[in-house]
């Protein structure tokens with residue numbers, strides 16, 4: 001069966017045919033490709049066609065698909081156990097590894113997704129402060145928990161409205177929303193309501209509505225105001241953790257959060273999330289404290305060992321400088337080819353091994369409102385041209401691209417050759 005037939009079948013039994021919306025290609029049009037295998041930097045479709053993968057499962061695969069060293073520990077684990085629902089040494093090793101390398105993660109709790117990590121960390125923040133309100137920014141994504149599926153409401157600053165049906169006003173009444181990149185709005189909100197805000201949550205490098213690097217002054221202001229008002233600062237490093245540097249954005253900026261969430265890379269491609277922070281905060285979590293949080297499959301041994309192997313490699317091999325250089329080479333190569341084919345209205349935003357192609361703008365784009373309005377349609381055309389030639393980008397102009405350590409110079413060259421072919425095609 002080909003992708004088209006499989007998608008038709010899937011739509012009969014699965015909402016929209018997918019288990020996560022972006023996979024449906026709704027944002028770029030066309031039929032999603034069904035993949036059956038993956039290795040290194042490559043995906044293989046059910047039709048047997050190969051694609052160079054720059055989506056990488058939306059970030060977890062820092063060392064590409066099925067890296068042999070990671071595969072080995074996965075296979076070894078499968079021979080020993082799949083799940084205990086009891087104490088085991090594997091999660092302890094991962095917990096000790098992370099807490100020994102990341103000072104602000106004094107204690108850590110493993111869960112099964114980034115969403116769960118954020119949801120649990122917010123519960124801790126509310127318990128620790130005795131406050132109810134949460135402040136988030138328009139342009140940051142923190143998973144699909146009810147209280148954070150909000151966008152800025154019209155009217156009063158800080159007010160929010162739901163971003164999804166099924167989330168009533170009573171659920172989001174304690175969620176405040178501000179635009180990114182605006183210290184004045186932040187100061188005013190804290191002046192009004194700072195003493196009621198339990199937690200300020202931010203992606204320190206917002207990477208879910210395109211890539212929106214923030215000014216360090218803005219991030220510093222987040223730390224300064226939260227400290228001043230007794231609000232906890234939560235860095236959502238689900239994408240950026242172990243990706244932009246081993247210690248994530250907190251490590252790069254030197255801004256120390258009170259709580260931090262991880263996901264994606266932390267499980268080496270298996271479903272793992274984690275929240276971590278200072279001892280006194282984390283000791284509020286059951287069974288040592290009164291904040292309930294649990295999970296049948298939490299600290300699953302396969303994810304724990306795949307995660308430990310991935311993080312150990314990242315720590316020992318420090319792939320980050322090379323990843324950054326290769327990402328720059330890829331994006332500057334693509335831009336050059338676009339210019340050569342007469343389309344000079346593109347630029348690349350990169351940060352480490354994250355990249356985002358967008359239309360040229362006068363100023364750097366730091367808020368979602370500054371994203372060019374024709375972005376979605378332009379990206380869709382570019383996406384399909386590359387897809388035809390066997391280059392797989394995330395199927396939405398609002399998702400970032402990822403490189404892995406196994407995306408070699410040769411693979412980048414091959415990508416640029418395919419891009420060249422792709423741009424020769426008629427629209």
Ligand SMILES: *Cc1c(COP(=O)(O)O)cnc(C)c1O
Pocket residue numbers: 112113114115116118141142143144203208236237238239263264273
């Ligand atoms: C992916 C992501 C999440 C959600 O993680 P899931 O594992 O998809 O639930 C939360 N925050 C950020 C910053 C993310 O990129």
